[in-house]
Amino acid sequence: MLVPYDFFAPHRIVFGWGRRVEVGSLVKSLGSRAFIVNGSRTLEANGTIDELCRLMQSAGATTERLATQTREPEVADVDAAVEQLLSLGLRENDCVVAIGGGSAIDLAKAVTAMATNRHGDSVKDFLEGVGRGLKIERPPLPLLVMPTTAGTGTEATKNAVISSFDPPFKKSLRSDLMVPKVVLVDPELTVSLPRDITAHTGMDAITQLIESLISRRAKPIPRDLCWQGLKLALPAMFELSRDLTNRAAREAMSHAALLSGMALANSGLGFAHGVAASLGVHAKVPHGLACAVMLPSALQLNRDVAQADLAELGRRCCRWLHGEDGLLPFKDDGSDDAAVAHVQAVIGTLNGRLGVPPRLSAIGVTREQLPAIAKSSRGNSMDGNPRDVSDEELLATLEQLW
Numbered sequence: 001m002l003v004p005y006d007f008f009a010p011h012r013i014v015f016g017w018g019r020r021v022e023v024g025s026l027v028k029s030l031g032s033r034a035f036i037v038n039g040s041r042t043l044e045a046n047g048t049i050d051e052l053c054r055l056m057q058s059a060g061a062t063t064e065r066l067a068t069q070t071r072e073p074e075v076a077d078v079d080a081a082v083e084q085l086l087s088l089g090l091r092e093n094d095c096v097v098a099i100g101g102g103s104a105i106d107l108a109k110a111v112t113a114m115a116t117n118r119h120g121d122s123v124k125d126f127l128e129g130v131g132r133g134l135k136i137e138r139p140p141l142p143l144l145v146m147p148t149t150a151g152t153g154t155e156a157t158k159n160a161v162i163s164s165f166d167p168p169f170k171k172s173l174r175s176d177l178m179v180p181k182v183v184l185v186d187p188e189l190t191v192s193l194p195r196d197i198t199a200h201t202g203m204d205a206i207t208q209l210i211e212s213l214i215s216r217r218a219k220p221i222p223r224d225l226c227w228q229g230l231k232l233a234l235p236a237m238f239e240l241s242r243d244l245t246n247r248a249a250r251e252a253m254s255h256a257a258l259l260s261g262m263a264l265a266n267s268g269l270g271f272a273h274g275v276a277a278s279l280g281v282h283a284k285v286p287h288g289l290a291c292a293v294m295l296p297s298a299l300q301l302n303r304d305v306a307q308a309d310l311a312e313l314g315r316r317c318c319r320w321l322h323g324e325d326g327l328l329p330f331k332d333d334g335s336d337d338a339a340v341a342h343v344q345a346v347i348g349t350l351n352g353r354l355g356v357p358p359r360l361s362a363i364g365v366t367r368e369q370l371p372a373i374a375k376s377s378r379g380n381s382m383d384g385n386p387r388d389v390s391d392e393e394l395l396a397t398l399e400q401l402w
């Protein structure tokens with residue numbers, strides 16, 4: 001018997017190496033004036049942003065540079081960008097183009113929604129769990145996103161993650177209306193990513209694929225996307241740990257990240273993402289690194305309740321990673337326990353190859369922060385974890401990992 005389900009996805013996905021040259025006609029399908037939100041200053045310095053703006057202009061669209069976002073967006077960043085956009089006068093046929101990693105895309109998503117939903121004073125009024133509970137009622141400005149990292153999957157989700165440090169929170173602005181209209185994925189844009197960003201974003205995608213797969217809200221279509229994503233992502237991340245310029249691995253990661261976004265938008269996440277948000281707020285740990293460090297604990301906590309899926313993943317890893325140097329071969333004697341242990345070994349080895357520290361103390365977390373981190377790990381992500389984790393167990397897990 002199949003569970004009833006809804007499935008959300010971007011209206012249009014355009015995927016392929018070098019396809020950023022199509023941005024002009026794609027933007028014109030959304031509007032005649034594009035507000036540009038971009039990330040990384042490298043993209044500005046190496047001329048990529050200018051090149052993309054020229055392509056949009058050649059197609060007949062005007063462009064307005066709205067914001068450069070180089071860290072995870074905060075409430076004040078969203079409010080300021082919305083104010084700037086509105087000060088230019090909102091017109092019919094306006095749209096927004098986001099070019100960057102998760103931070104730039106999340107900022108852009110929030111801006112598109114806040115520009116047309118003016119019944120609050122700040123984006124904070126709309127955030128889950130901390131605001132006034134206001135809802136997004138009017139359709140956001142149409143949004144085209146071009147991810148330049150391969151990890152967060154936010155190009156395909158219906159939420160934007162917004163932080164605050166005083167008071168400390170990291171919460172979502174969420175609405176079914178916020179799924180981007182067009183997602184243009186050109187994996188070539190990820191080739192210049194440095195090693196640490198490649199590692200952290202890639203492990204974020206893998207964590208999302210595993211957590212969505214075993215989420216208590218898992219659904220049939222996203223589960224298939226997770227299997228496809230993991231088949232691509234695990235071998236690709238081993239490859240990228242050796243060679244950052246490998247085209248096939250970059251393509252595989254861009255596709256896997258996109259699939260992870262579609263999966264998590266529909267199925268939710270779990271323990272690692274719950275804690276990762278809290279690590280971001282209390283210890284300013286970048287999202288992907290936090291996920292990478294927490295994934296081994298999430299596997300350990302869920303190994304019994306999600307045994308069938310994790311054992312299947314272990315058996316598939318055996319085939320996908322056949323011949324990978326340094327991975328102990330796993331003899332399938334039918335024991336699910338051994339197959340799950342193989343998944344844990346694969347993730348541990350991969351983290352090691354990518355230089356991800358195994359302990360919280362190595363990523364800037366102090367022991368005194370642990371109770372507060374445990375306390376604010378609750379929320380939409382933790383609710384998706386396939387089993388309940390008590391406050392005591394959560395804190396004990398963090399202490400053990402510290």
Ligand SMILES: [Zn+2]
Pocket residue numbers: 152204205208273287291
């Ligand atoms: Zn994530």
